[in-house]
Amino acid sequence: MTRVKHLLLALACGMALVPGVPAMAQQASVAEAEAAYRALAPQEAARAGDPQFDYQLGIAALDAGHYGEAIIALQRVLAVQPANAQARAELARAYALAGDIDTARAQFATVVDDPSLPDPVRQRFTGFVRQFDRQIAGGGSDLSGYLDARAGHDSNINAATDLTQVTIPLFSFLGPGTLGPGARAQEDEFYELTGGLSGVSAISRQDRVFGSVLGSWRDNFDTSAFDTASLTGTAGYAHSFANRDVLSLSAQAQRFWLDDAGYRNSYGAVAQYTRVLDGGRALTLSAQYNRLDFDGQPLLDADRFAVAVGFVTRDISATVQAGKEETTQAAGDAYSNLFANASLGGEWALSPQVAVQGGLAFDLRRYDAADALFLVERADERLDAQVGLKVRLTDALFFQPRATYTRNWSNIALYDYDRFTVSAGVRLEF
Template identity: 25%
Template structure:
């Protein structure tokens, strides 16, 4: 198998400076990681990097390239390791019988008899071996002959765009042109000394030199199928598939039945992301009863096109969680017995109790294009206290929005709404609009901006607490190589609540900061910490006193996962709130300790 050969090749490459990446996030893919590490000057394409990362981290995937697990550390090979291992892996693949499971295989070389049989629409017997034989097109068409109609494919306009390099570098298979040259300006390109030099290029440096010379000759030789095909293949192997389309289309107009030409035309469409045009080319080739090796290559490309299309298909994910624990202050209330000469009611004082909680959420994502996605989320939870059932809480939220991703940044926006019920009675309604912008500055550093605009409306008896609010935050995340991989981040927070009722004292300004840290202690154990410090300055008076609160909120959790139960996780977490206020009745603290069992479905 190709990946086995690539994995063995990676092991055989001498170790150089090797980086680590992680822990991986939920929904993160190997191609986005490969894009961050691919050196700009490297002659390796994105797919080669992705496969090398996969081969070096097989345990980090759930069986295939598109199933990277969250929360794992990846070993990132160096440029030299990827180049050498890819070369060795390809050599080993020549003796394998199955195509690569992820990336299409390089076009195998076919014999003259095989190609001739294809062009004659005859059945071709299976080849005896996998010896490398050059493709030669039969029945050459002189340049003066009227060109046959091109295959019904739609090429994007040619232009100098830098695209992903080809899967492998290979010697192009050239058509055989034995006809007389009808051009008075020059003879067939096969007679030019550069022809033999171009066919025998063996490395990227030689390819670049020959390509420059070929481009300088385009005005003289454009339309010669030998020149056009050779120019197209070298452009394709140099990571310029968009530029390769035009000469390859010219070659197909002169030789519409050329197997090698149309295989590389389909490959160029594939590399530029023109999936449907590539599919049409390969489907037409399949109808010509290609020999087994050519059919194998065509099939591998068709599978890759299908995998790309699957990225634009809707997908969903659900999470169900069961919690059990103890809450020291179920209603976030003061410990005071008396305040301002009044004896406080029992429900106005803190109540501790064990509890059980059932929570869940469903996410549905529908991509519209490589950049646009429709995001949907529904979540609900119910907490039941054994010793304080008057504070039993039911909450639900639903939201929908869009995200747009381009390069290293992503912008998203979502509208949401929900309700909270306390002891079976409606307590409040919440509506909000959230927007977020994220930029990956480097493989280890990302920055973000977040904005929220919303409102909270309470039941009639509590309408004095109704507010409209906005909140903005800016921060960063940084990955570090500590233990099995760690990450930390910081956010600065600012916002305001505006009371809806004119006589309400609940208008306030909010300033604060949030810190989070996460470290993978071992392949199975992960430790997380989130802490926020907020100051709220109220504009109104509370019991004749100016109010200013400082709240510290911290959550620490230890989570266990195992590949044998990959959809399950168990964790122990503790949260602590300390609210200090100038008004004594609003001072409280709260400690919540729980055991959490999670089950994910997708």
């Protein structure tokens, strides 16, 4: 009966290793286990080799987090008592907690083969073996996605100046020129639909392939000239190292539409290295290349190179990026530019049902050649701010009101503008 009791305890403790399975027995607190370990450890030199002592020492070390010492002590038990199923189950737990799931799987499988093992314990240990097999194979596959529908008001749908007249230096002798409606800020109500589907599949324990498709559609109520749509596809490969760091390589393509007509194609590649830190934090370093091809506007076609450093926690993410956008034709040099930007965003829970979302971003651009009309090299700085709420309606459905503000400063009046939006929508995550 004592043996079955020990096995059930090992079973209950082992269940905590499997995601989504609650432990059925509570281990001693870490402080109590540490005290027991400190009381037994000084006796190890004199009593090592005594199976009863080694078992007690192994359990105390295991519960106190001294996994290496626990493994050694429990191995001594099995050296003397190779049929001791409870010691082998605890050894499997120690290997699993230490991160060696291959050996943990082998030890649990050995326990399963013990003919005296009670059926309920055998069934659960068999479940552990399957779980470890899944982890060894890389974790299987996963598919997730979202749909977002919202409506709101935009003070400047075309990101244009509020001015009605602008003096063009090349034609200054003619005096100020009146801007047409498309070159002046226009406000309108809008609705917007966005959605995405992402998938990942393990091809080995450390290697995965992934892909995603993201789409958006925005329709302005009173004018279609600035309606937009986009479709983006990504496919890539990720490798996880023994220290949990991840290297990923991906290819990406995008089609962008303006006023229901094709406007731009973009395609390129991204390489990213992620350094995993404690406490749900990570550092990222990435390099990206994109080719931009504009329909019917060859002077805008460009190659875009960027490098970025990021830092993420459970609540916030921050990124700093810099790069170069170089037009493919010398005649388009006025559109070539150096850029740098920084962004900070986060989500903070106010309650289990409500979270605040917010973000700030700053973008700086310096253009290579003088504008043909304004006779100066364009220089822009842009500030973007966003704040909103995420209200949980169900486990998968959220209500999200949001406000955004953009201010773009430019030495060319035509590109100097501000813009704000307010919107509300629902988001379904699956």
